[in-house]
Amino acid sequence: PTCSSDEEKKFTRPAYSYIALIAMAIQQSPSNKVTLSGIYDFIMKKFPYYRSNQRAWQNSIRHNLSLNSCFVKVPRTEGNEKGKGNFWSFATGCESMLDLFENGNYRRRRRRR
Numbered sequence: 091p092t093c094s095s096d097e098e099k100k101f102t103r104p105a106y107s108y109i110a111l112i113a114m115a116i117q118q119s120p121s122n123k124v125t126l127s128g129i130y131d132f133i134m135k136k137f138p139y140y141r142s143n144q145r146a147w148q149n150s151i152r153h154n155l156s157l158n159s160c161f162v163k164v165p166r167t168e169g170n171e172k173g174k175g176n177f178w179s180f181a182t183g184c185e186s187m188l189d190l191f192e193n194g195n196y197r198r199r200r201r202r203r
Contacts, residue, residue: 104137108147108154111137112161116179123164123177126152160184 106114115124115132124132130148133140140147155161155178163176 101139103139106137108150109158109160112151112154112178113180116161123179125173125175125177126155127175129155129178 104111111133112129114136115129116122118124118132119128129151130144133147133151134144160181161178162181164179165176166173
């Protein structure tokens with residue numbers, strides 16, 4: 091049996107950096123903040139490629155969240171925000187990061203040689 095091109099696309103790695111994937115997950119949230127598990131869920135629902143080998147790419151997501159100063163932890167507040175863990179959002183002053191993804195263009199830039 092041969093795979094259709096749609097089926098092959100499902101299992102092809104998307105041309106987005108981990109930073110772009112995180113930014114997409116945060117931006118899709120009405121409150122502009124999302125939990126780590128919410129980031130994982132968004133990525134797996136939107137990109138079937140990431141439904142496998144979760145341990146490796148989830149570690150990369152955590153690594154990027156921790157090292158990129160444009161992402162900040164936002165503590166949960168009392169009330170509606172029940173659950174465990176913090177939210178992640180954009181840091182104040184990271185408008186330039188949002189500009190990188192203007193017009194919904196999250197694609198990786200090609201490296202110059």
